[in-house]
Amino acid sequence: MADCRPRVLAIRSFFAVYDDLVDRLWPSSSVDSDVVTSFGTTRVHRLGSGDETPFVLLPGSGGPSLMWHAYVGRLAASRPVIAIDPVGEPGPSVQTRAIDNGDEWSLWLDEVLTGLDVGQAHLVGTSYGGWIALRHALRSPDAVASLTLLDPGGFGKVSPTFVAWIIACGLASFAPRPVRRALARPLRNLALRDDEAMPLVKATFGFRRKHIMPTPLTDDDLERITAPTLVLVGGHSQLYDAGEIAAVVTARMPRAVAEIIPEASHDLVLRHPDELAARIVTFAAATRACPR
Structure with a gap:
């Protein structure tokens, strides 16, 4: 039988760092609970x-x-906020069944929100979370009041360039602090300059994630997404060509606005969170005046 002790120690190390950061960075007003789904138990954090x-x-x-x-306080000042820890990711949620496609990710999210008695939501997602939000808007359009997507997956295949960037950033996170911080600029990743969060980034390597790659939505899929949508793409995104994605969003999604953030890469969510939170709040508020 394989020795499970290294994995147990890695998980314990992760939660020691995670709990410390939660105590220092997450609002104490947060009300946490677990929602049982057919894919496992999902931890949610409610504010506002x-x-x-x-x-x-x-x-x-x-x-x-x-x-x-850095977002939840500003967002919760305008309306309730539910932050979700997806199953199968580093964190307190526990996955018990594999998720094999985008529809199953949508089903998982539907079960979470049903368990919370939330009939409709403004979905805000970045990267893989943005792809889940798109899949949910496609499968359950009436459940989505709006979408705000920050350099999301789902608009094309995951390229070798992006995979190489992920690997390079992972290796850089273990470099000595001065080297790591210096690499943030050429790698275009602000996370490498975040001394506070870096121990958590390193600790996530103790988790084994087996999620599928985000499959691209087709032109027909995009045309069927009717929720008001704001897509923010990093001008230096390692995931896509920003101009091409903005053009696709504008041409194919009937109620979408695309904007390129010139200085950002796939690290967009880490840049100017106060300004981005204000954009998210304003966009959600504007949808009330634009019924479908």
């Missing part, structure tokens, strides 16, 4: 109050909902 349609935050692959810590 009122009867407005909530924001639902979906992180990128490899990052727990803690990655939204």
Whole structure:
């Protein structure tokens, strides 16, 4: 029998760092709970109050909902916020069944929101979380009040360039602090300059993730997404050619606005969170005046 001790120690190390960062970065007003789904138990964090349609935050692959810590206070000032830790990712959620396609990711999200008695939500997602949001808008259009997507997956195949960038950033995260911080610029990844979060980034390597790659949505898929949509793409995105994606969004999605953030790469969610949070709030508020 394989020795499980290294994996157990890695998980313990992750949660030691995770709990410390939650205590220091996440609002103490957060109300946490677990929702049982057919794919496992999902941890959710609820903030804010009122009867407005909530924001639902979906992180990128490899990052727990803690990655939204710089956003949640600003967002919760305008309407309730639900930050979700996806199953199968580093964090407190526990996956018990594989998710094999985009429809099953949508089903998982539907079960989470049904368990929370949320009939409709403003979905906010980055990277892999953006792809999940797109898949949910495609499968359950009435459940999505709006989409705000920050350099999301789903608009093309994951390229070898992007995979190489992920590997390079992973290796850079283990470099000595001065080297790591210096590499942030050529690699275009602000996370490498975040001394506070870097221990958590390193600790995530103790988790084994087996999620599928985000499959591209077809032109027909995009034309069927009727929710008001704001797509923000990094001008230096390692995932796509920003101009091509903005053109596709504008041409194919009937109620979408695309904008290129020139200085950003796939690290867009880490850049100017106060400004981006304000954009998210304004966009969601504007959808009330534009019924389908």
